[in-house]
Amino acid sequence: MIDGTMNAEKMGISNRKTVFQLIRNVPDISRKELSESTGLDPSTISRIVSSFRKQGYVQETGLNRSTSPGRSSVRLSVIKEAAISYLISLGVEKTILGLGFLDHSVQRIEEFATPRGFDLFLKTLADKISKHFREFPTKNRTIAMSFSLPGIIDRKNRYIYNLPHLGWTGIQLREAVHRVLGETRLEVLAANEAQLSLMAERYLNDTLTPYKHGFYLFLSQGIGGAILSEGDLYLGRSFSAGEAGHMRIDKNGALCQCGGRGCLETLAAIEPVVRDYERKGTALYGANSLEKFRSLISRYRQGDPLAIEGLSAMQDNLVLGITNIANLLNPEFLMLGGMGYDLPEEWTSILEGRVKKEALTSAGKGLKILRATMDIYDSTLLGSDLLAMDYFTEKNIR
Ligand SMILES: [Zn+2]
Missing domain, CATH: 3.30.420.40 (ATPase, nucleotide binding domain)
Structure with missing residues (x-):
């Protein structure tokens, strides 16, 4: 983006955006910190901040007194409304x-x-x-x-x-x-x-800060996904990159909503797992399949053999799918999100161990399998x- 055509006016535009993004993303940032993070001199920062205050976008949120006298700094934040x-x-x-x-x-x-x-x-x-x-x-x-x-x-x-x-x-x-x-x-x-959801985790979850390459596997009635590449979302030519739920893992498998057969989501999504449990066992508590999945997880925690069997079959299929993703994209992390937030911790670490073993050494080594820190709605x-x-x-x- 930065080339010879960039003039002072354009620089001004991007400086304002950069400063605004920082105030949005780092609550209670000071002018000094803004200057340090952007490399802009303090007078430019002051001018930009003062225009945001005039526009009613940014406010001062008080003093943050440091231990040495005379070094207190005013904090800035966006105005919520x-x-x-x-x-x-x-x-x-x-x-x-x-x-x-x-x-x-x-x-x-x-x-x-x-x-x-x-x-x-x-x-x-x-x-x-x-x-x-x-x-x-x-x-x-x-x-x-x-x-x-x-x-x-x-x-x-x-x-x-x-x-x-x-x-x-x-x-x-x-x-x-x-x-x-x-x-x-x-x-x-x-x-x-x-x-x-991937953007939300990137915003709120500090453990993701060091990573530039990742995959967010969204488990719900079906399975979706999102790719983080070079620190940005990779969307593909027509926005469907990351649709991991439709990777075929059984050519003779059940018919999928997409028209294909044996897609990952026909085996490992919440709906088939819940349906399978209820066919073999008793009805699960809940008004919809997501609530029923939560009740399946609590039965798993209580040692219900059918719930253990159901989550273990789900894991077998996820290991296949996630190993394929790891080999294809070589991400630093794979996050189990959507209803993945609700999955038991020890179940997730077993899954991680299995994927690391099955993936290519280069892909498995150092791969982190994380659970989302926000639930499907948050x-x-x-x-x-x-x-x-x-x-x-x-x-x-x-
Ligand atoms: Zn499909």
Whole structure:
């Protein structure tokens, strides 16, 4: 990006963005720290910060007194309500509607069972958002509706290629949403749930800071995935890179939602594991398959032989899938996310040992298999807030 055509004005734009991103990402940062991290001189930092304060995006949060007198420094942070977005974490069975803020805090509004058809879903959502928006005192600070979706999305054009478990294909999401919520004048943003969850973990989970190459395996009704390459999301030509759930591991296996046979998700996703348990044993407690999976895990902890058998079969298939991912991408870490957050710790370390043994030496050695630190809803909600506030930054910080 930096080439001979870069002029002072353009430098100014990117400096402002860099400083703003730092204030967004490092709460309570000081001007001195901003200057040290960016290499910009203190007077430039002061000028940029003062313009953000005038715009109402950034505030001083008080003094952080250091031990030596006269060295206290004023801390800076973004103003939470300077930008707000509706967040829609659309799950195959349950949808959560929330609000996300510039400081990346998230507030849940309500949850509802996901209607099977897109039109009914949109109508349900529109009713809820219209009602909320009408009475929302800070509606003028609200910028977007940001969707986390279980499938393949062209995030640039807000186009849904395919949400296989819902059977929704070929939807111009922005146009569809604007037909029913046009009066709100909110931008529509959307991305895949695994990609958003990876961004959320990168934002909040310090253990990921040193890593540039990784894979986030999103376990839910199906299996999704997201690739971290050179510190950035790798999306592929049409945004579907990382769809690990559809790697074929049994050519004679069960038919998958994608039309193929024997995909990893037909064997190791939450839905088949829960279904298999209930076929052999008793019904699991829970209103949907994710809740039932949690109850399967507690039965595993209590020593229920069928639950142990079910999770062990799931592990056999995940070992195959993850070994393939490790050999193909040679990542530093693979994170079990989505419902992977709920998996037992010792089960995960056994899985790690098995993958390390089966993968190529170069791929297995040093590979870390981690569990997500945020559950399936916290990560998708935070991820959609990050998407919204990146959009806000892109649009407003020039
Ligand atoms: Zn498939």
